[in-house]
Amino acid sequence: MKTRFLILASLCFTMVGFAQKSEIKTAEKALKSGDAASAKTALEAVSGSISGADEKLQAQYYFTKGKAYAELAKKGDNSAFEEAAKSFQQVLDVEEKSGKEKYSEDTRQHMRALSADLVNSAVEDNGNKKFKEAAEKLYTSYKISPQDTSYLYYAASSAVNGGHYEQALTFYEELQEVGYDGSGMVYKATNVESGQVEEMDKSQRDLMVKSGTYKDPVDEKTPSKKAEIVKNMALIYTQLGKDDKALEAYSAARESNPDDVNLVLNEANLHYKLGDKEKFKELMAQAAEMAPDNADLHYNIGVINMEQGNLEEARAAYKKALEINPNYTNAQLNLSTTYVNEGNSLIDEMNGLGNSKADIARYDELKEKKDSLFLEGAGVLEEALKNNPDNQSILTQLKNIYGAMGDNENFMRIKKMIGE
Incomplete structure (x- = not known):
């Protein structure tokens, strides 16, 4: 009875092996006639049993499957690229294990062709703003040819362009692991x-x-792309709310590229977001030294100083911005505001004074100083109007200053210019 069971089992295995070979041959014939879809169907019929076949038959199966899916990918089935790559890799794995390389060389040629098809398709996807698809194809191309690390770099770039930041971060981290330089x-x-x-x-x-x-x-x-990669990682960490990692990345990026003023600015903005205004101020000062002709830098230094009540430092920064760009409207408005704010700070003391001779003298002194500050603020905006006479923000702020001073003549003049 036992002998009969062994004979039956042997017959079953023989029949399975025969079926596998038959379906593979059917698939090969379909491929020769250009019918990749039928080849795929034939191969699917034996996919569940191929792992039990001998290594020679497995290699033939995966080689045929790789060709079938590569052909489907060429015809527009984007989902077939990954399966083709996986099948070709299985050919190499099986034959390396067996020590017999019947299909390996042809497989490597097909893999190179598949990689080129992937890259070309990714370029087309990028052109059509299908950034996620492009990133995945470029990554698959990199897995086919790990020595071509530039594919991984461009996969990360595509992911960034599409706003797929976590995917991009994974690619950038892998680039760092493999020591990608890009030069x-x-x-x-x-x-x-x-x-x-x-x-x-x-x-x-x-x-x-x-x-x-x-x-x-x-x-x-x-040039090397290492600094760019670290900078992009820092920006992504910031985007994802991973601020500690972002600060670490900025520190590393600045070590690699100490002359990149944008790195300093990005780190400064992150410190500002985290509420560390002193560090923001320090970094902005560094950036201003690195790019002394950048009006925006000096303007931002003015903003943070004004927020902290350092009005003299704020004025110096705004004036520097206006030296570089005389028509910088926001700098003009904020410079004027520093004088108005200082003038307004005197009002509480004025209101708290009594009717004594000394208090009246102090009141007159403070009022003269307040009016002088308001006039200085108005003067900044009157100068700004010479080059920008229709700017509503300048006109409105100037009208409010004259109104606060009780200067009805100038108040009505500006009101008329506004068209009220």
Whole structure:
């Protein structure tokens, strides 16, 4: 009885193996006739039992499956790219384990072609703003060719462009793990006929120059992308609310690229968001030293000083911004406001004074100082009107100053200019 059972089991395995070979051959024939869909159907019929087949048959199955899915991907089935890549990798894994490489070399060629198809499709997706799809295809291309780390870099860039920050962060972290640098050499030469400078690989460029059709060869080194990656990671951490990690990333990025003023500004803004205005002020001062001709920097330094009540420092910053850009309206408005705010700060003391001779003298002194400050604030805006006579913000603020001073003549003049 036992012997009979073994014979039956052997027959079953033989029949399964025969069915597997038959379906694989059916799939191969379908592929030759250009019918990848039928090939896929034939292969699916034996997918559940292929793991029990011998390694030679497994390699044949996965090789055929990889070709079928690669063909489907070419015809527009984007979901087929990953399955094709996975199947081709299984061919290599199976044959490496068995030590027999019947399909491996052909598989590597197909994988290179698949990688190129993925990249081309990703470029098209990016052009159509399908950034998530592009990122996934570029990442799959990187997994096919791990030595081509630039695919991983561009996958992260696509994810960022689409606002898929967590996905981008995963890619950037992987770039750091593999030590991606991104620097390299670009080879150029001038086309003698057209006069255009063209980029090509080194061997081709050298041959073209030697033939005389190109001239003036140039080797250009492209900079490292490490600082950019860390900066992008910091921005993403900030976007995701992971502020501690963002600060760590900014620190690392600034070590790698100490002359990048944008890194200082981004870190300063994060400290401001976290409520550390002293650190914000310190970093903004650093940035101003690094980019002394940046009016926005000086304006922002003025804003933080004004918020902290440091009016003299705020005025100095606003005046510096206006030296660089004389028509910087917000700087003009805020500079005027520093004088008005200082004048208003005297009112409480004025209102608290009594009717004694000394109090009356002090009141007159404070009023004169307040009016002087208000006039100075008005003077800033009158100067601003010369180049921007229709600016409603300037006109409104100027009207309010004259109203507070009781200067009815100028109040009515500005009111008329507003059109009230």
